[in-house]
Amino acid sequence: MEVFIISAWQIWMQHNNFIFNRGSPSSSSWRRCLKDEGRLQAYRISENKRPVFLSWVDSFV
Known part of the structure; x- marks a missing residue:
């Protein structure tokens, strides 16, 4: 669920x-931001599930 959100x-x-900054959306910037946000959100996940989540986030480049 966290990954979807x-x-x-x-x-x-x-x-x-x-829309607001006239930026150029790209899949590479989306993946980079997803990876950064995933690392931040990993602190909210229980310690026993965190390594699995972080390994998924790190492989998602």
Whole structure:
């Protein structure tokens, strides 16, 4: 569930960047932001599930 929420949030942020800042959305910047946000959100995940989540986030480049 966390992965879906983070992914949707980053798509929304790409959309806002395009609309309000005239930025250029790209899949590479979406993946980079998703990876950064995933690392931050990892602190909210229980310690026994955190390594699995972080390994998934790190492999998602």
